Amino acid sequence: MVDIEMNELHPLWRKHRPEWITIEPLLPDETKEAESLFLSGLLDFAETEAIILAKRLKPEWFLTDDTEARIFASSLGMEVHGSLGIVLWTAAVGHLSYSESKEALDRLSKTSLWISKDILSEAQKALKTMFKKN
Amino acid sequence: MKTIKVSLPEKLEMELENYAKGGWFTDEAELVRTALQEFIRHNKLKLMEQFMKEDIEWALKVKAVTK
Numbered sequence: 001m002v003d004i005e006m007n008e009l010h011p012l013w014r015k016h017r018p019e020w021i022t023i024e025p026l027l028p029d030e031t032k033e034a035e036s037l038f039l040s041g042l043l044d045f046a047e048t049e050a051i052i053l054a055k056r057l058k059p060e061w062f063l064t065d066d067t068e069a070r071i072f073a074s075s076l077g078m079e080v081h082g083s084l085g086i087v088l089w090t091a092a093v094g095h096l097s098y099s100e101s102k103e104a105l106d107r108l109s110k111t112s113l114w115i116s117k118d119i120l121s122e123a124q125k126a127l128k129t130m131f132k133k134n
Numbered sequence: 135m136k137t138i139k140v141s142l143p144e145k146l147e148m149e150l151e152n153y154a155k156g157g158w159f160t161d162e163a164e165l166v167r168t169a170l171q172e173f174i175r176h177n178k179l180k181l182m183e184q185f186m187k188e189d190i191e192w193a194l195k196v197k198a199v200t201k
Contacts, residue, residue, distance in 0.1 A: 040167060042170070075136070081189055082186065085189025088189065088190060088192075089196055092193045092196040093197075114179070115186065119183055119186045122187065126190050126194055
């Protein structure tokens, strides 16, 4: 699903796709399980497939901004984070500088992801705390 | 699909049965699924905000241990 969507957004996606991104298809039994879960109406199909796949791959984190998927994946014992968490985590571990993470946060707040003013301000405050010199 | 077993108080159980028998839902499971979906829909923004707060706290904790 990601591959299809990214290919639509960026025509050169397939050619320049980072090597660390691998596409893992569902096994036949997992496809049936995903269809059955999707038909229950709780989740969209992409989220359903991702959760079923994560059950097998047992990743350290399951990443989603979808509320229902986050609830469902958490109920299965997965550690779930969203885009905001990932931006702040990259700052926390030093992959991004203060200005880069501030800019990433700013860009994230302008996407279709809903972030309230309070949360945005809390996230900005967290960045300041992280980069505060002791 | 995940199956959840829940105990219901008698009054709630009767109401559930009445809705199902009355033809409002195909069965009790469908009513429970619908109720959960409605709950999530109504509380979506609140839940999203809560999840984002959890992520902010998580990143701050990571920062604290990587210092």
